[in-house]
Amino acid sequence: MTSYLYIDDIENLALGSSFLGSGGGGNPYIGALLLKTAMKRFGIDRIELIDPKNLKDDKRVICSSGMGSPTIGSEKIPNGTEYAYAVKKLESILNEKFDYLSPIEIGGINSIVPFIAALHLNIPVLDGDGEGRAFPELQMTTFNLYQIKSTPMVLVDERGNDIIVNSIDNNWAEKIARVVTSKFGGRGYVANYPMTGKDYKKAAIFNSVTHAVELGKMLNTLKNTEGVEEILTYRTLAKKLFEGKLVDLVRDNSGGFSIGYAIFKSEINGISVLSRVRFQNEYLFYDKNINGKFIETITTPQIISIVDAESYKPITTDELRYGIMCKIFTIPIDTKWNKNSAKELVGKNAFKLLSNFNFH
Structure with missing residues (x-):
């Protein structure tokens, strides 16, 4: 049976994937605008979405x-x-x-861009991905867990530059691609993990696009109403960690x-309580302040939203601002x-760059 992502589903996909994406994957609302604009330009209102089974x-x-x-x-x-240019080059x-095209992750703009590529390539998108959330590095996928290579891979920029990467393993693919992306000006566009349908069914997380759309629809329908938190936690098995104001933000x-x-602050019975979320593109660690010292209580790979x-609009890492009232x-x-x-x-020891960051 054929399913579709309709133009009216795009905002729901952006919203739902942002909640599941642990703050990463790029700004989803830019992706939603790009996809809506492209669909209107192509004169279509739906894109084919295929169940991986x-x-x-x-x-x-x-x-x-x-x-x-x-x-x-x-x-x-x-x-x-x-996005389509990178695929055509590969x-x-x-x-x-x-x-078929597939999202590499469910998070932010990266859950949406395969649909933009699909318009230009005229091929369908699979209802699945390789993370079930977003992670900051190319090798951090379930595809890698099942020994599927990320390369040959193509990276392009908006100027028309392109780089072909063949690496000995997926860790080296990430190292090379990260340097190239920095030279591109901090943003690159990728076609990677070429694989067979057999490998995809073995390694992918199924129906994650549909899950994000349904979650986003629920959030859009119930926003600013009582009971949304109870329904949200029931539908996603989410657990609330903290509620308070963002009082300090350090980003580089x-x-x-x-x-x-x-750092977030709340007042409980007249006592100030602090918590901290550390990020490397994605939210990776939640630290609770105990006796004046931050102690890790939630760590990657668990999702932090x-x-x-x-x-209840998800706030991605690039949208963090001083003074906003949040729930974590x-x-x-x-x-x-x-x-x-x-x-x-994808465990805590995989993030050496974040571990070396100067937390004062």
Whole structure:
């Protein structure tokens, strides 16, 4: 059975994927505007969305995404053709055509851009991804967990520059691509993880696009109403960690990432209570202040989501601002990440750059 992403679903996808994306994946509302504009220009109101369980083993799949600092991405807006250009370039290198596009992650703009590429390439998008959330580095995927290579990979920029990467492993693919992205000005557009339908069905997280659309629709319908928190926690198994005001924000663009932390304050029975969220493109660590010292209580790979305290609109890392009133939730990660090797790939020790950041 064929499903579709309709033009009226785009805002819901942006909203739902932002809640699930742990603050990362790039600004979703820019992605929504790009996709809506492109669909109107092409004169269509829907894009084909395929359930992965119907995917044939011999079909060819490619992931389409952007990489780099979300803060820079909010200012350096693509024209929308870059994603398809990267895929076409990879097709010319491999001398083959891809049958399906897939999001690499469910988070921010990266949950939306495969649909932009689909318009230009006239191929459908799979209802799945390789993370079930967003992570900051290319090798941090369930595809990698199942030994699927990220390369050959193509990176392009908005000027028409393109780079072909063939690496010995996915860690080296990330290192090379990150340097290139920095030289591009902090934002690049990627076609990677070429794979068969058989491999995709083995490694992907199924129906994550549909899940994000349904979650976004619920948030749009229930925003600013009583009971939304109870329904949200029931639907996503989310747990509220904190509610308060953002009182301190430190952020730096370093090594192709947006790195820093936000501190939140609340008054409980006349006593000031603090919490801290540390991020490297995505929210990765939630620290509770105990006896004047911040102690890690929630760590990657669990999802950390920050929302506006009244509207429940998710707040991505590039949207953090002093003085906003927030609620902080944690959400369980998809069970695909239960493999023993996942801890090394996306656990706390995988984020050396953030660990070396100067937290005062």
